[in-house]
Amino acid sequence: MTLIPTDLSATRISDAVRDPNREIVASSAVIDLSVGIVVCIPCFRRPQHLRLTLESLANQRTPRSFAVVMVENDAARRESAPVAAEFLAAGRLQGVCLIEKRQGNCQAINAAFETAQRLFPAATRFLMIDDDEIASSDWLELMVRTAEATGADVVGGPVLPVFDDDSKPWLSRHPAFCPAYDYSGAVPLIYGCGNCLITRAAFERFDRPAFDLRFNFLGGGDCDFFVRCCDAGMLFHWTAEAVITETVPHNRTSLGWIAKRGLRIGAINYRVQYKAARSAAARARVFAQMLGRLPLSLVRAAALLTSSKAVVAMHPVMVALGAALAAFGLEPTPYEASKIVS
Numbered sequence: 001m002t003l004i005p006t007d008l009s010a011t012r013i014s015d016a017v018r019d020p021n022r023e024i025v026a027s028s029a030v031i032d033l034s035v036g037i038v039v040c041i042p043c044f045r046r047p048q049h050l051r052l053t054l055e056s057l058a059n060q061r062t063p064r065s066f067a068v069v070m071v072e073n074d075a076a077r078r079e080s081a082p083v084a085a086e087f088l089a090a091g092r093l094q095g096v097c098l099i100e101k102r103q104g105n106c107q108a109i110n111a112a113f114e115t116a117q118r119l120f121p122a123a124t125r126f127l128m129i130d131d132d133e134i135a136s137s138d139w140l141e142l143m144v145r146t147a148e149a150t151g152a153d154v155v156g157g158p159v160l161p162v163f164d165d166d167s168k169p170w171l172s173r174h175p176a177f178c179p180a181y182d183y184s185g186a187v188p189l190i191y192g193c194g195n196c197l198i199t200r201a202a203f204e205r206f207d208r209p210a211f212d213l214r215f216n217f218l219g220g221g222d223c224d225f226f227v228r229c230c231d232a233g234m235l236f237h238w239t240a241e242a243v244i245t246e247t248v249p250h251n252r253t254s255l256g257w258i259a260k261r262g263l264r265i266g267a268i269n270y271r272v273q274y275k276a277a278r279s280a281a282a283r284a285r286v287f288a289q290m291l292g293r294l295p296l297s298l299v300r301a302a303a304l305l306t307s308s309k310a311v312v313a314m315h316p317v318m319v320a321l322g323a324a325l326a327a328f329g330l331e332p333t334p335y336e337a338s339k340i341v342s
Contacts, residue, residue: 016119026085040112043080104216156190157242220268266322
C-alpha cells in the first residue's frame, strides 16, 4: 500500500509519527492543518463495521471542519486500512491512516492521539470512537459544543448497545452495557473512551504515553487515564444527547462472555486503585478491600435476585471475584490478538 498524494510532503507526515513502529499508509488528498478537532479511531479486524463508523462520521451535521486519524493495529492482515484509504481517497473524510505495529489496546489508542496532536498542531479537542460504533448525526457538534460551553477537560457520552441477538432486550440494563449516567451535566468521572472528547491541555498535563501500557492487553487504560485526570483536578461533563451506538455480536451476549466481562471489570478496578495508592499501607488497604468485597457481593447478588435476572444479579460477584483474582496476579488478557474474536 502506498501513500495517497497529499498537499503535505511525505517528510511532514512522517515527522508526525516519529516512531519506527508506526507507518502512515493512507492520507486524504487535502489535509487542513488549521482544524481544531480530530476524531481518533483505533481499528482491529472489523473492516465491515469500520465502513459504518466512517459513514456516520462523514454524515455528521456540523459546520465545523474536522480530521480523522485511524490506527490499524493488525500489521499482518491490515484489513481495516483499505476501508480507511477508500474514504480518504474519495475526500469523504480528511486525515490519515497509520499502522501501529505493536499490538494492543493502549498501543493503538496512544498511536491515534499522539499522531493527531503532532500532525494537527492547531487542534485543541480530540474525540474518540471505536470501529464497532456508529455516531449519531449530531454527535461531534454536541460534544464540542459541550466542551466550549462548560470548559470541561473531558466530555463523555453514552454508548448504547444494539444487539445482533434481539431476543435479549433486557441485556441493555445489564451493568456491562448500561451507560454510566442517564443525564447531562457535570460528573465526577467517566470510565471509558469509546465516546469521549479530551482537550490538548489535558494531554499536556501528563508524560507520554498517556495510556499506561501496563493495561495494554487487560484493558482499562482509559479508566486509569481518567482517574489521573480527576486526581489532577480536571473537569468532567456528560452529554446524554451525544449518542453513539455499539453493535454487540451474538458471542458477546453469551453468559460466558458476560461473566468474563465482569471478571475483567473487577481486575481493572483493582489495577487502577492499586496503582493510585501512594504508599505500602494504601496498597495494603486496597488489597484488603478487594478481598472483603467478595462476601459482600454475594449478599448484594442475593438481594438483586428478587428483582433482576440471574445474569444481572451475579454481576457484582463476578466483578468482586475478578478483583480478588487480580490481587493475586491472575488477570484476563482479552486484547491479545490470539484471543480477540472480531
